[in-house]
Amino acid sequence: MPITLTTASVRSILTRSSGYLKSVCSHSLQPYRGCSFGNSLCGVGCYARHNRFVTRGAQWGRFLEVRENAASVYLAQRDRERRWAREHRGGFSVFMSSATDPFVPHERRFGVTRGVLKAMIEKPPDALIIQTHTHLAEHHLDLFRPLARCCRLRVHISIESDRDRLPGLPPPASPVRRRLEAAARLREAGIPVVITVAPLLPIGDPEAFFDTIAACADAVVIDHFIGGDGSPAGSRTLRTALPAAMAAVDARSVDLAYRDAMVAKARQRMPGRVGVGVDGFAGRLVP
Numbered sequence: 001m002p003i004t005l006t007t008a009s010v011r012s013i014l015t016r017s018s019g020y021l022k023s024v025c026s027h028s029l030q031p032y033r034g035c036s037f038g039n040s041l042c043g044v045g046c047y048a049r050h051n052r053f054v055t056r057g058a059q060w061g062r063f064l065e066v067r068e069n070a071a072s073v074y075l076a077q078r079d080r081e082r083r084w085a086r087e088h089r090g091g092f093s094v095f096m097s098s099a100t101d102p103f104v105p106h107e108r109r110f111g112v113t114r115g116v117l118k119a120m121i122e123k124p125p126d127a128l129i130i131q132t133h134t135h136l137a138e139h140h141l142d143l144f145r146p147l148a149r150c151c152r153l154r155v156h157i158s159i160e161s162d163r164d165r166l167p168g169l170p171p172p173a174s175p176v177r178r179r180l181e182a183a184a185r186l187r188e189a190g191i192p193v194v195i196t197v198a199p200l201l202p203i204g205d206p207e208a209f210f211d212t213i214a215a216c217a218d219a220v221v222i223d224h225f226i227g228g229d230g231s232p233a234g235s236r237t238l239r240t241a242l243p244a245a246m247a248a249v250d251a252r253s254v255d256l257a258y259r260d261a262m263v264a265k266a267r268q269r270m271p272g273r274v275g276v277g278v279d280g281f282a283g284r285l286v287p
C-alpha cells in the first residue's frame with residue numbers, strides 16, 4: 001500500500017508529557033508524524049492510530065510527515081525546556097518516540113532521527129529513552145555510544161511475544177529474531193537495553209522467551225493492552241482486530257491475569273530486572 005509522504009517545518013519538537021507518559025519522562029519527541037510501520041502487526045493495536053492530533057483524519061500507516069527541521073528546533077528549545085523540566089519534573093528526560101518509530105525505513109533517506117541524536121550529543125537531555133519496534137536501531141550505534149556517555153540512555157526494543165504472526169494479522173515490522181539480535185548487539189556495545197513486551201501478546205514458550213531476553217537485555221517491561229492503551233479497560237484496543245487474534249491463539253491472553261502470570265514467569269527468570277506497565281517504562285523495576 002503506498003504511503004503519502006510530506007515534509008514539514010515544525011515550530012516545536014519537544015512536547016511536555018501528559019497522561020500515560022507523565023511519570024515516564026518530561027518530554028516526548030516525534031521526528032516523524034505518522035508511522036510507516038502502521039500496516040504491520042504492531043500497527044493493528046497501535047495506540048497512536050487513535051490520536052486525531054496525529055492522524056488528522058488520515059488512515060494510520062498511509063502517511064508520513066518528515067519533520068525536516070527537528071534537530072534545529074530541538075537545539076532552539078532545549079535550554080528553556082530543560083529549565084522547565086528540572087524545575088517541574090525532576091529532570092529533562094526525553095521519550096523518542098511515542099507516536100512514531102524513530103527508525104522507520106524512511107529514516108535512511110531523510111535522517112531526521114539521526115539529526116536529532118547528533119543535536120542531543122551537542123546539547124544532551126538528562127535522560128533519553130529511545131523506543132523502537134525495529135532491528136534497524138542497531139545501525140545507529142555510532143551515535144548511541146557518545147549519547148550514553150553524555151546522558152542516561154536506554155534503548156527500548158518492543159518485542160511483544162516470541163511469535164512473529166497472529167492469525168489474520170499482518171507480519172511484524174521486524175522479525176522477532178532480528179530484534180533480539182539487535183538487542184544483543186547494542187548491549188554488547190555497552191548500551192543499556194530494555195525489551196518492552198507491550199502490548200503483551202500470547203507467548204508460546206514463556207520460560208525460553210524470558211531466558212532469551214535475560215541474555216540480551218538489561219531488563220524487560222511487560223504491559224497489557226488493558227491498563228496500557230490509555231483507555232479504560234482497554235476499550236481502544238477492543239475496537240481493533242487484535243484481541244480476537246490473540247484469543248484465537250490463547251483465550252487467556254486477553255485478560256489482565258495473563259499479564260500477571262507472565263510477570264511471575266519473567267521474575268523467576270530475571271529477578272530484579274522486570275518492570276510492569278508504566279512503572280516499567282519509567283525504569284521502576286519490581287524488586
Ligand code: SF4
Nearest residue numbers: 035038042043046100
Ligand atoms: S512502530 Fe510504534 S508507532 Fe509505528 S505503528 Fe508500530 S506501535 Fe505504532
